[in-house]
């Protein structure tokens with residue numbers, strides 16, 4: 643498959659060691675703003691919109707995690723960043739793992755936020771194709787409505803999250819669903835990651851079971867786990883201070 647990167651939309655804050663904060667599906671870079679506010683005094687923080695999301699280009703077909711990783715690689719080249727700490731939320735955690743595999747020399751540290759290394763079960767994979775087909779026929783509203791209660795129990799966050807999801811282009815949602823469905827299992831491979839890696843997990847996460855975070859941490863040579871009792875699938879919005887402090891710790895280790 644040809645890996646032709648697109649020029650991602652991004653925002654940039656602060657100075658210091660480069661940290662790229664990547665949002666999950668079907669969201670955009672704005673979910674990271676509460677963390678950016680806390681981190682920008684300590685690091686150079688870059689928040690892209692991934693392909694098919696937010697203000698980034700929308701393309702046809704499947705968005706493999708490897709292809710999305712290629713977009714991040716192209717962004718790093720564009721910004722003259724030799725090595726960065728990658729922070730991947732949920733689907734972007736899958737992208738981070740694809741990046742780590744393709745470009746280990748460009749990775750200084752890794753944070754997996756509300757994410758996992760396992761591939762989909764065949765049932766889950768089939769479900770994604772059914773959802774993709776529904777989005778093609780009816781648009782993103784139905785998907786957004788069903789995802790909203792799974793993202794967070796916090797009512798004060800739901801209006802903004804709904805607005806973000808409704809703005810995500812139909813093609814972007816479909817391409818990403820197919821890409822997630824086809825992602826390879828990366829669990830065994832985690833042992834090859836040589837850089838410091840932190841796993842951040844909300845104990846109330848209704849999308850990724852906590853067990854996945856624990857299993858992943860055990861496989862990482864330089865990994866540690868931060869479990870957050872008050873958080874669900876959106877710890878960057880639910881408990882931004884804990885997330886910012888943890889990323890800061892990771893950056894200190896990566897830059898040492």
Ligand code: MLT
Pocket residue numbers: 665666667668731732733734822849
């Ligand atoms: C996400 O939050 O990025 C997705 O829900 C992850 C997934 O569906 O596997």
